[in-house]
Each structure stands twice: as structure tokens, then as C-alpha cells.
Amino acid sequence: MIRVAVAGYAGRMGSAVVDAVTAADDMEVVCGIDPHAAEAAFPVFETVDAALDAAEVDVLVDFTQPDVVAGNLAVALPRGVDCVVGTTGLSNEALQELAATAAEGTCLFYAPNFTTGAVLMMEFARAAAPYFPEAEVIEFHHCNKKDAPSGTAVRTAEIIAEARAPRMSEAPGRETEMPGAQGARGALVDGVPVHSVRSMGFVASQEVVFGSLGQTLTIRHDSWDRTSYMPGVLLGIRSVGERDGIVVGLENLMA
Ligand SMILES: NC(=O)C1=CN([C@@H]2O[C@H](COP(=O)(O)OP(=O)(O)OC[C@H]3O[C@@H](n4cnc5c(N)ncnc54)[C@H](OP(=O)(O)O)[C@@H]3O)[C@@H](O)[C@H]2O)C=CC1
Ligand SMILES: O=C(O)C1=N[C@H](C(=O)O)C[C@H](O)C1
Numbered sequence: 001m002i003r004v005a006v007a008g009y010a011g012r013m014g015s016a017v018v019d020a021v022t023a024a025d026d027m028e029v030v031c032g033i034d035p036h037a038a039e040a041a042f043p044v045f046e047t048v049d050a051a052l053d054a055a056e057v058d059v060l061v062d063f064t065q066p067d068v069v070a071g072n073l074a075v076a077l078p079r080g081v082d083c084v085v086g087t088t089g090l091s092n093e094a095l096q097e098l099a100a101t102a103a104e105g106t107c108l109f110y111a112p113n114f115t116t117g118a119v120l121m122m123e124f125a126r127a128a129a130p131y132f133p134e135a136e137v138i139e140f141h142h143c144n145k146k147d148a149p150s151g152t153a154v155r156t157a158e159i160i161a162e163a164r165a166p167r168m169s170e171a172p173g174r175e176t177e178m179p180g181a182q183g184a185r186g187a188l189v190d191g192v193p194v195h196s197v198r199s200m201g202f203v204a205s206q207e208v209v210f211g212s213l214g215q216t217l218t219i220r221h222d223s224w225d226r227t228s229y230m231p232g233v234l235l236g237i238r239s240v241g242e243r244d245g246i247v248v249g250l251e252n253l254m255a
Contacts (some may be wrong), residue, residue: 013063088151099246112151114232132210161190
């Protein structure tokens with residue numbers, strides 16, 4: 001059995017992870033970490049430190065918040081606990097620095113999005129990018145999301161920037177923003193405009209809109225339910241024991 005600790009177990013994603021791990025035959029939740037910990041079917045702790053002192057843990061799953069995740073990983077990785085991280089908002093540099101603190105043979109796996117659909121959306125965007133001078137990302141999330149733009153949007157913009165030909169459009173039009181309406185053309189991530197919508201009614205959706213002479217191509221993905229992330233999270237939990245170092249992106253674990 002893979003012994004799993006869930007940081008943020010009382011949250012929207014953490015509680016879905018608890019359900020998914022509990023339903024799986026080859027893993028179990030041995031503890032949960034959440035500062036406002038409610039009663040649970042497993043021991044609960046306020047900090048990762050306290051949890052790892054008390055329980056034997058193979059894998060820490062983290063769905064907390066941007067200002068918390070680095071501290072959790074800084075405790076778990078040097079102690080040799082493999083980490084599966086969904087919390088967004090950490091820079092690539094911060095992830096690399098944290099991975100460097102890991103005990104030998106320990107894996108830090110981070111996926112900005114655990115759905116297969118979003119991974120494919122990003123791969124399709126990679127394929128389209130060389131052929132379209134214009135590309136913009138519009139992401140739609142529930143209004144309790146703490147970070148913007150989403151981790152998925154940031155990764156998508158990075159992928160487009162890597163794949164597009166040099167001298168592609170640098171988002172013309174930003175200079176026409178009206179005084180007092182700055183941001184109308186979005187935030188530039190690696191030269192790609194990213195627009196963040198927050199509203200009741202959404203879980204997580206994203207559109208990547210490409211344009212060239214007389215045509216547009218729109219690639220869209222919708223998560224309607226948090227169960228959409230769970231096969232990817234379980235794959236991460238099952239995979240980290242065989243890996244070490246840093247792995248970024250679910251595509252690296254998908255067959
Ligand atoms: N990679 C992916 O596929 C996905 C990633 N995410 C990301 O996951 C993260 C969590 O999202 P979501 O579940 O919606 O957020 P929630 O706010 O619902 O859950 C976060 C939980 O973490 C708790 N928490 C706060 N501080 C700590 C701490 N120090 N240690 C442990 N737990 C803590 C919060 O408690 P309290 O509220 O009491 O402060 C809360 O219960 C976000 O960064 C989001 O972007 C979300 C969906 C998919
Ligand atoms: O906060 C969320 O809900 C989500 N966060 C991730 C992100 O920032 O990309 C993944 C998904 O979009 C849901």
C-alpha cells in the first residue's frame with residue numbers, strides 16, 4: 001500500500017483526493033494536513049512537520065495555496081518523501097530550487113493541470129503555434145481561486161512561446177488601452193496575452209485562440225467536476241516512487 005498524506009485535505013481538491021485515494025486498492029490516506037482541520041477518518045495535523053513526525057508517509061499530495069506549498073515541500077523533500085503537487089503559483093525557478101533540496105531518490109512531481117483533456121489542449125496548442133502569428137489564452141475559473149493567471153494558462157503560454165516561430169506578434173494593441181482601463185489586453189506571459197475570468201458557475205475552463213490571415217482556431221477544454229483531476233493525481237502517486245528529481249507535467253507520466 002502506498003501511504004499518502006494529503007495537505008489541504010479539507011479543501012475543494014484535497015477532499016476529492018481523499019475520496020479518490022480511499023477508493024483505490026493500492027493506496028491509503030495515512031494523515032491529512034490543514035490548519036483549520038476538521039475531524040476526519042485519519043489523523044489530522046496542522047503542519048507537514050507534525051504529520052511527518054507522527055506518520056510513515058510515502059507520498060505527500062499538496063493542494064493548498066500558493067503561499068503555503070513551498071514551505072510544505074521544503075519540509076517533505078529533504079525528509080525523502082515523494083511529492084505530488086497540484087498547487088499552482090510556484091515559479092519554475094522556485095520548483096527547481098525546492099527539488100534541489102530533495103533527499104537522494106526523492107521525486108517532486110508538479111502538474112499545473114491533472115486532466116488528460118488539458119494536457120491534450122496544451123499539446124494541440126504546441127502543434128498550432130508555429131502556424132499562427134496571433135495567440136491568446138482566456139481562462140475561466142470559479143471565483144474562489146486565489147491565483148491569477150491559472151497555472152494551466154501560464155504553462156500554455158510558455159508552450160506557445162517555445163513552439164512559435166521567432167518574430168511572431170508581440171500582442172499588438174496593448175498600447176491602445178484606454179487610460180483607466182489598463183489590462184484590457186490581458187497580462188503578457190512570455191509574450192502571450194492571458195485573460196483571467198473569475199465567476200460563479202465555472203470549475204475550470206480554458207480557450208486558446210489562434211489567429212492568422214482570415215482565420216481563427218480555438219482550442220477549448222472544460223473541467224465540469226473535480227473528479228476530472230483524480231485519474232491524473234492517482235497516476236502521479238503511483239509513479240513518483242519509481243522516479244527521482246523533478247518532473248513537471250502529467251504528459252511525462254502518460255503512456
Ligand atoms: N493542478 C491541478 O490540476 C489543479 C490545481 N489546483 C490548485 O490547487 C490549489 C488548491 O485549490 P482548491 O482545492 O480549489 O483550494 P481550497 O482553498 O479549496 O483548498 C486549499 C486548502 O488548503 C488549506 N490550507 C491553507 N493553509 C494550509 C497549510 N499551511 N497546510 C495545509 N493546508 C492548508 C486551506 O485551508 P483554509 O481554507 O482553512 O485556509 C484549504 O482547506 C490551488 O493552488 C489551485 O490552483 C486546483 C485544481 C486542479
Ligand atoms: O484553482 C483551480 O480550480 C484550478 N487550478 C489549476 C490552475 O491554476 O491551472 C488547474 C485547474 O485550472 C483548476
